[in-house]
């Protein structure tokens with residue numbers, strides 16, 4: 065076992081002088097022709113050299129910036145010294161899905177944003193890529209059967225939050241059943257995030273691991289409609305986790321929003337990125353795009369739609385955003401990749417109407433120019449229409465990515481559950497307990513549209529509290545750490 069470094073012995077000056085390697089990014093012209101991951105893999109030597117750039121800051125700002133508190137400096141120290149498996153184990157100590165977080169976390173806002181190199185305007189230690197590198201190269205140890213505890217837990221929602229709860233509880237011997245409205249597992253990891261950001265193979269592998277631990281999956285089941293939370297308790301589940309996300313998308317009320325050729329982001333991404341066998345019947349038809357595509361919105365989802373449309377062969381794909389790039393909420397790294405792949409951007413403009421040609425096909429998008437006014441509740445300057453402005457763009461496909469919110473209907477269907485106006489569930493921050501006894505919640509269902517890593521972090525807290533609750537009376541000892549090595 066390689067010891068942690070003695071902080072005083074680390075030659076920071078030498079390390080700071082080391083040059084950064086290029087990220088293992090496939091050429092834009094090549095990657096835009098397929099749906100494979102945009103990033104390739106480093107060789108071990110390059111990965112070790114990148115890990116060596118870490119100056120092992122005593123204050124470890126990267127750890128503080130990670131919602132899971134991953135011990136990044138130690139993981140990088142192990143990699144630097146050639147212990148790839150040890151490094152992977154450190155990431156797996158605190159994260160159920162480092163293979164996935166390494167790929168999709170907005171590291172520039174989290175760990176890498178806190179890296180001292182970033183503060184100096186230099187490329188940070190590429191923590192995310194190194195996390196993916198070591199965990200990809202380290203198969204997990206085969207799961208040994210866990211003695212059954214006799215307790216039963218239900219998880220509603222098979223996204224990162226629900227799958228995390230399922231894994232932590234199953235490793236403690238509890239019988240876990242996961243219910244989800246979609247035909248397959250993963251939540252947004254499968255039915256949202258495209259394969260060029262993260263191979264869906266990783267979601268299938270996670271699912272297989274859970275099945276090996278005895279977790280049961282009940283797909284195509286909407287809790288609140290097909291069965292209720294009360295039904296779950298009467299079927300013998302002692303505790304219920306709600307990881308139902310915030311996947312209700314904002315519809316557009318604009319004239320022409322119902323024209324053929326105008327799509328909502330989620331159905332579009334599902335029809336383009338998910339295997340046909342795993343798509344629900346109403347999304348069975350594969351997505352196609354026209355020559356000129358307009359994507360409306362500025363978040364991660366908008367950028368995923370832009371990059372998907374480019375891969376589907378559109379000649380011109382433009383992202384239309386009503387503010388400027390500085391106010392854009394999505395991951396800047398994905399925006400840069402989209403640019404490299406040929407995406408165009410039109411700032412400070414907003415559609416007001418979609419119009420068809422004489423044949424009834426979508427052909428025009430009428431817009432107004434916007435200007436930035438006073439800051440709104442989000443702290444960003446509010447976009448206001450410029451009087452008398454107007455422009456028309458010729459388009460044959462529009463994809464609306466106007467944001468997501470909580471599912472008020474699902475939440476209302478659960479008696480005794482406290483939630484906000486927007487359908488987001490209120491919880492105790494320490495335990496994830498809701499106002500309804502025995503019911504816990506976490507992830508986007510609580511936070512609103514957020515991140516995979518924040519869903520995992522909340523789910524981890526809730527799972528430990530659910531375990532405590534189920535075993536408190538039986539006075540069972542917790543089964544070692546919650547680690548998922």
Ligand SMILES: Cc1cc2nc3c(=O)[nH]c(=O)nc-3n(C[C@H](O)[C@H](O)[C@H](O)COP(=O)(O)OP(=O)(O)OC[C@H]3O[C@@H](n4cnc5c(N)ncnc54)[C@H](O)[C@@H]3O)c2cc1C
Nearest residue numbers: 221223224225245251252287308309507508514515516519
């Ligand atoms: C297109 C897109 C791209 C994104 N890209 C990134 C990214 O690059 N990086 C990042 O960190 N985050 C990204 N996010 C956000 C991230 O995916 C979410 O924050 C995360 O998936 C939330 O996890 P969750 O488990 O809380 O919910 P979800 O992943 O939304 O899963 C919720 C699950 O609950 C199910 N469900 C809902 N209601 C019910 C019900 N009543 N009964 C049964 N099942 C139900 C749903 O079918 C779904 O499977 C993206 C989001 C989108 C939409």
